[in-house]
Amino acid sequence: MPTAAPARMMGGVSPTGTYLADLDAALAGPRRARRDLVAEAAGHLDDAVAAYERAGWDAEQAERRAVADFGPLDVVVPAFQTTLAVAAARRTAWLLLVALGVQPFLWDGPVSVAGTDGRAPDGVLYPVLDVAVEVVGGAMILATVALLAAATIGNRWHRAGRGVARATSLVTIVAAVTMSATGLAMSVLAQGLHPAYWATVTGFLFAPMAVAAWSGRRTLATC
Amino acid sequence: MRADALRGHLDSLVLAVVEHEPLHGYAIIEALQVRSGGELELPTGTVYPALRRLEAAGYLTSDWDEVGGRRRRTYALSRAGRKALAQHRAEWRTFSSVIGGVLGEA
Numbered sequence: 001m002p003t004a005a006p007a008r009m010m011g012g013v014s015p016t017g018t019y020l021a022d023l024d025a026a027l028a029g030p031r032r033a034r035r036d037l038v039a040e041a042a043g044h045l046d047d048a049v050a051a052y053e054r055a056g057w058d059a060e061q062a063e064r065r066a067v068a069d070f071g072p073l074d075v076v077v078p079a080f081q082t083t084l085a086v087a088a089a090r091r092t093a094w095l096l097l098v099a100l101g102v103q104p105f106l107w108d109g110p111v112s113v114a115g116t117d118g119r120a121p122d123g124v125l126y127p128v129l130d131v132a133v134e135v136v137g138g139a140m141i142l143a144t145v146a147l148l149a150a151a152t153i154g155n156r157w158h159r160a161g162r163g164v165a166r167a168t169s170l171v172t173i174v175a176a177v178t179m180s181a182t183g184l185a186m187s188v189l190a191q192g193l194h195p196a197y198w199a200t201v202t203g204f205l206f207a208p209m210a211v212a213a214w215s216g217r218r219t220l221a222t223c
Numbered sequence: 224m225r226a227d228a229l230r231g232h233l234d235s236l237v238l239a240v241v242e243h244e245p246l247h248g249y250a251i252i253e254a255l256q257v258r259s260g261g262e263l264e265l266p267t268g269t270v271y272p273a274l275r276r277l278e279a280a281g282y283l284t285s286d287w288d289e290v291g292g293r294r295r296r297t298y299a300l301s302r303a304g305r306k307a308l309a310q311h312r313a314e315w316r317t318f319s320s321v322i323g324g325v326l327g328e329a
Contacts, residue, residue: 040248040271040296047249047293048267071266079272086279155280156307 015063016045019070026077029084029222030091037080045070081222085165086151088219093148095215096172099208100141103179106204107133126189133182140175147171162223169223172216176209233265233273235311238282238304245299247290248274274298282307 024038045066052062070076147168151160183205187197240246240254251274252267277283282304288297300308 036296037271037275039294041268043247043293043295044249044252044267044271051253069267071268075266076268079269083272083275087275090279152279153281155276156282156303159276160279 015060015067016042016049019067019073020045022073023077023080026073027080027084029081029088033084033087037083041070041080082161085162085219085222086160088215088222089160089165089168090148090151092172092212092215092219093144093151093168095208096144096175096212097141097148099212100137100144100175100179102204102208103133103137106200121190123189126186129182129186129189133179133186136175136178136182140171140179143171144168144175165219166223169216169220172219173213176213176216180206180209233270234277234282235308235315236263237270237273237277238300238308238311241283241298241300242305242308245286245288245297247288247295247297249295251298277304 020038020042023041024034027034027038045063048066048069049059049062052065053059057065147164150158150164151168154160154164183201187201236255236259237251240251240258246254248271252270255263255270274283274285278285278298280303282301283298284301285296285298287294289295290297
């Protein structure tokens with residue numbers, strides 16, 4: 001883990017301090033990943049300044065040259081921001097996978113609506129929703145695995161960029177809304193459910209889907 | 224050599240400089256400059272996203288280490304990275320030989 005940001009960043013008065021403060025302010029994304037990237041940039045600038053000073057430049061000139069070598073913010077920020085967007089997408093995809101992954105166990109086990117009284121509610125809507133949630137859930141799991149692969153090992157063949165991050169966000173938000181709405185509809189159709197049922201569905205469906213959707217929305221904001 | 228001429232080759236160059244020992248970002252960039260005879264002109268800040276991408280791809284591993292009394296993120300070549308580097312080298316030799324054969328003076 002990186003150490004805290006260098007003290008010069010706090011003041012933001014030296015060329016490198018100003019540059020790092022501007023870089024940090026321009027970036028959006030997961031806090032830890034952002035801090036990690038900026039700390040790495042700070043370490044690089046420290047090394048570059050030291051090298052220029054050893055070569056005979058005074059401190060001010062050494063800092064200015066180090067910053068110039070690192071690149072203008074309008075070049076560096078988009079590159080760093082793409083890194084953060086893809087990191088946010090990976091986090092979102094993992095959250096959605098966990099949220100989706102528990103659903104089969106949940107619905108075939110402790111909160112099986114049909115299992116509460118041994119039979120499914122009357123009518124055609126419940127069986128349709130039951131099949132739909134399995135088909136949609138399965139498709140969403142496959143899509144999420146594909147997007148997660150694109151954001152990780154897929155970089156071997158194609159550079160993951162903001163498109164992958166945007167797609168992950170949208171799939172996550174759609175999956176979270178669809179699965180939650182379907183779960184709610186099925187629960188409402190099956191009347192007479194006890195409080196423990198609602199607590200379980202809230203804890204293992206609504207809450208994880210809400211967290212995934214929130215992460216998806218934040219990822220979208222980084223793109 | 225400008226950054227746009229490097230497009231598509233930077234990944235291989237980075238993998239090559241960490242082939243024999245783990246290095247932190249500044250040392251990687253320094254090695255790129257030294258081994259290219261100072262011919263590579265790219266904003267050094269753009270190398271860090273490439274390092275993160277190569278790590279996500281499984282070609283590099285990284286860790287925060289103490290280097291020269293400072294905390295530095297150090298990158299090492301993974302087994303998959305070593306295989307990819309070997310493949311890039313073979314492809315480059317073929318490419319270089321073909322283009323050199325056509326462009327070379329008789």
